[in-house]
Every structure is written in C-alpha cells, then in structure tokens.
Amino acid sequence: MIRISLDLMGGDFGPQVVIPGAAKALERHPDITFVMYGLKEQCEPVLDQFPKVKEKSIFHDCELAVRMDEKPSQALRRGRYVSTMWRSIEAVKTKEADVAVSAGNTGALMAMAKFCLRTMANIERPAIAAIWPTLKGESIVLDVGATIGADSQQLMDFALMGGAMARALFDIERPTIGLLNVGVEEIKGQEEVREAGRLLREANLDSLEYFGFVEGNDLGKGTVDVVVTEGFSGNIALKAAEGTARQIGEYLRAAMSRTLLAKIGYLFAKGAFDMLREKMDPSRVNGGVFLGLNGVVIKSHGGANADGIAAAIEVGYDMAKNGLNQKIENDLQKYHAKRQPPIGPEAA
Numbered sequence: 001m002i003r004i005s006l007d008l009m010g011g012d013f014g015p016q017v018v019i020p021g022a023a024k025a026l027e028r029h030p031d032i033t034f035v036m037y038g039l040k041e042q043c044e045p046v047l048d049q050f051p052k053v054k055e056k057s058i059f060h061d062c063e064l065a066v067r068m069d070e071k072p073s074q075a076l077r078r079g080r081y082v083s084t085m086w087r088s089i090e091a092v093k094t095k096e097a098d099v100a101v102s103a104g105n106t107g108a109l110m111a112m113a114k115f116c117l118r119t120m121a122n123i124e125r126p127a128i129a130a131i132w133p134t135l136k137g138e139s140i141v142l143d144v145g146a147t148i149g150a151d152s153q154q155l156m157d158f159a160l161m162g163g164a165m166a167r168a169l170f171d172i173e174r175p176t177i178g179l180l181n182v183g184v185e186e187i188k189g190q191e192e193v194r195e196a197g198r199l200l201r202e203a204n205l206d207s208l209e210y211f212g213f214v215e216g217n218d219l220g221k222g223t224v225d226v227v228v229t230e231g232f233s234g235n236i237a238l239k240a241a242e243g244t245a246r247q248i249g250e251y252l253r254a255a256m257s258r259t260l261l262a263k264i265g266y267l268f269a270k271g272a273f274d275m276l277r278e279k280m281d282p283s284r285v286n287g288g289v290f291l292g293l294n295g296v297v298i299k300s301h302g303g304a305n306a307d308g309i310a311a312a313i314e315v316g317y318d319m320a321k322n323g324l325n326q327k328i329e330n331d332l333q334k335y336h337a338k339r340q341p342p343i344g345p346e347a348a
Contacts, residue, residue, distance in 0.1 A: 001033050002320050003098045004313055005091040008038030009065035009084045011103030011302045011309075015043045018103065021309025022057075023050045028310075029317055035097045037062050037084040062087055066108045068302055075108035076115060085109060089116045092295035098320035101287075101313050103300035110146055110290065117295040120325075122332050125150065126292035127158050128231070128299065129165055130238055131315065134222030140166050141219065143231040144238045144288060150230035152195035155179065159200055160331045161291040162226035163208035168322035169315075174207065175225035178214035180233065189213065196228075203338070207331045287315035289324075296324055 006022060008015045015038055026032055034057040036043070047054050063082040066075045079086050085104050089112055091097040102109050110126070119126055127143035142162050143150070150158070159177045166175035179197055181189040186197065193213075200210040211224045219227060219237060229237070256262050286308040290297040296319050300312035 001031050002029070002317050003033050003035060003096070004316055004320075005035045005088040005097035005100040006037065006313075007084045007088040007100070007102035007104055008036050008043050009062075009104070010109075011300065011304060012068065014038075014065075015046045017304070017306050018309050019043070019046045019050055019053060020306040021304075022313060023053045024306055024310035025313040025317070026053055026056060029314065032056065032313070032317060034058070035088075035091050036060065037087045037091075039065060039084070060087060066104055068105050070105055070108055072105075072107035072111035075105060076111050079108070080112070080115070086112050086116065089113050089295070089297060092297070093117055099296040099298060099316035101298045101300060101309075101316050103302050103304055103309065103312070105302075106145065106299055109297065109299055113290055113293055113295075113297045117293040117297070119292050120294060120329060120332065122336050123157055123161075123292040125154055125157075126290055127161060128288045129162055129291050130234075130288050131169070132219060132227070132241075134220055136222030138170070139219075139222055139225055139227060140169070141227045141229070141234060141237070142291065143229065143234050145231045145235035146290070148230070148232045150192065152192045152199055155192065155196035155228055155230070156199045156203070156335075157292070157332075158228045159196075159208065159210075159226065160205075160335055161328050162228060163205075164327035164331050165289060165291065165319070165324060166225045167207070168324040168327055169318055170225065171322075172225055174209050176209045176211045177226045177228060178211045178218065178224035180219075180227050180229035180237070181213040181215065184213045184215060186213070203335060205331070205335060207334070287312035289315065289319060291328065294325070296320060 008018050022034055036057050036059045040061040062084045066079050066083050066085045085102055088100045092100045093116055125147045128146045129140050129142035130144045132139045132141045140162050142158050163175050163177055166172050179193055181193050214223050286301050286304050288299040298312050298316040300309055
C-alpha cells in the first residue's frame with residue numbers, strides 16, 4: 001500500500017475539491033491509503049459523501065489551516081506543529097505516510113517542508129520540479145520557484161535530482177539533461193550556467209546524459225528529458241506556458257462560436273478539439289515535486305479542480321512507488337564520491 005498524507009485545507013477550495021480528487025485517484029489506484037489532516041467541522045460532511053475514501057483513510061482533526069496569502073515566516077510561526085499543512089508533512093517524517101500532498105501556499109509549504117524534513121546530505125537548496133507536456137510526451141523542468149538564483153554546483157545538484165526523478169517517473173535508464181540558456185553556443189549565458197555545463201560534461205555520469213544548452217522553445221519540443229534552470233526563470237517559464245495554453249484555448253473557443261458555419265464545423269471536429277483541450281489542460285500534469293528533502297512532498301496548484309488534485313496525488317504515488325528519494329541519494333553519493341580527492345599512495 002502507498003500511504004498518501006493529504007492537507008485537506010490547502011488550495012482555493014479546500015476539502016470540497018481535495019476529497020473528490022482523492023476519490024478519483026483511489027479509483028485508479030486501489031492500493032492507496034490516505035492520512036488526512038483538516039478541520040473536522042469542514043471536512044467530515046464532505047468525507048461522508050465519499051464512503052470508499054473514508055474507508056481507506058485515517059482523519060486527524062487539526063487546530064488551524066494556513067491561509068493562501070500568509071507569509072512563509074508567519075505561517076511557520078503560527079502553524080508549526082498544529083496546522084494541517086505541518087502535520088501532513090510531519091507524517092512523512094514519522095513514516096506514517098510515504099508522501100505528502102498539499103495545494104496550499106507554496107512559500108509556506110516549502111518553508112515547513114525544509115524545517116520539518118531538512119535537506120539531504122550534500123544538497124544546499126531544494127528545488128521544485130514540474131512535469132511539462134511536450135510534443136514527444138512529457139519532460140521535467142526544475143527549479144520552477146523554490147529559490148531565486150543558483151550557482152553552478154546547485155545547478156549540478158538540480159540535474160542529478162531531476163535525472164533521478166525522470167528515471168522514477170518515466171522509467172528511463174539514462175535521461176538526457178539540458179541547461180536552460182539564452183542560446184545553445186557554449187560561450188553564451190551567465191557564467192554560473194556555463195560552469196554548470198562544464199561540471200556536467202566532466203562528471204560523465206552513468207545515471208544521466210548531458211545534452212548541452214537548450215532554449216525556451218525546446219521546452220515544448222521535448223528536446224531533453226530534464227531541463228535545469230534556477231527558480232526565477234523557471235517560474236516565469238512555467239507561468240508563461242500555462243497562460244499561453246489558456247490564451248490559445250480562449251482563441252479557439254471564440255473562433256468556433258463566431259459564425260454558424262464555424263459552429264457546424266466544430267460539431268464535425270469535436271473529437272479533435274476535445275483531444276486538444278485535454279492536451280492543453282494544465283491540471284493534466286498538475287503536481288510539483290519538492291526535491292532534495294528527506295521525504296517526498298507534492299505541491300498541487302492552488303486553483304486545481306478534483307482532476308488536478310487527483311493528478312497531484314498520482315504523481316506522489318509514482319514517486320513513492322518507484323523510490324524517488326533512494327534514487328536521488330544513490331546518484332548524489334556516486335557523484336560526490338567521484339569528486340573526493342584520492343587518499344594515500346594514489347594522491348602522490
């Protein structure tokens with residue numbers, strides 16, 4: 001059984017969406033059990049509407065919920081040990097759950113996760129990894145907002161963690177890694193990015209294949225399995241892609257309803273348009289993964305619907321079932337072992 005810890009109060013809609021999302025995930029993965037954290041008076045009436053979920057869940061009543069507009073420092077002071085968000089993360093630390101899922105405040109969730117779970121050995125900064133739809137299927141992009149800026153070694157760490165996630169999620173033996181840059185030429189970009197490229201080339205790791213620099217248009221093409229960048233540019237790229245998908249959807253909707261002939265044409269092509277809508281739906285790949293912590297935490301979009309929550313839960317399910325953190329730890333150990341200078345006669 002895969003045990004999922006759920007913050008029922010997270011997101012714009014709380015238990016009204018999180019619990020139906022859990023029901024959808026349970027339909028597809030009957031081997032899930034839930035450990036739920038919420039405010040009893042708000043959660044129990046909704047939970048009673050989903051008897052199958054209730055049967056597979058343990059519910060814990062909590063003192064408070066973190067607000068979506070709350071500053072991370074304030075949320076940590078007010079909600080540590082008692083909030084639904086903290087206790088859902090703590091369940092991973094105490095091994096009551098394999099992975100925590102929340103649609104709550106991103107800054108607060110990262111602050112609590114770092115404070116509660118701590119970062120892995122040799123990891124200075126955690127990262128948020130997003131699953132990105134491409135023309136070839138899906139890829140992974142990180143960091144999409146955990147921290148602003150990154151030096152070359154931190155970008156190297158992101159590459160190792162992203163590669164491990166690609167192996168866990170996509171079952172790829174040696175995923176390709178690209179560094180997001182303003183051009184593909186080696187002389188372009190910030191010094192930190194160029195230095196990270198050198199580190200990746202010289203590491204020559206068995207667990208990943210360094211492709212080189214990639215540009216923004218490579219994200220949608222699926223040029224590589226994992227795109228590595230720092231959190232500022234990664235978050236902008238993510239929000240720009242989501243906004244563009246919605247914009248194109250609105251354009252299509254307006255065009256199809258403009259004239260009677262367009263409406264008739266839409267009826268004939270409805271199947272194709274439904275497929276396009278599904279491909280462009282951001283909730284289909286909902287679920288950012290916090291990488292670099294001693295435990296797996298999944299961040300869902302705050303405005304996600306039940307399908308989006310289910311998608312985030314299923315990302316957590318895959319990460320736990322395929323041993324994400326063990327893969328990351330193994331890759332980090334191998335890389336840092338190669339970096340250690342030789343001792344004894346070999347050093348002479």
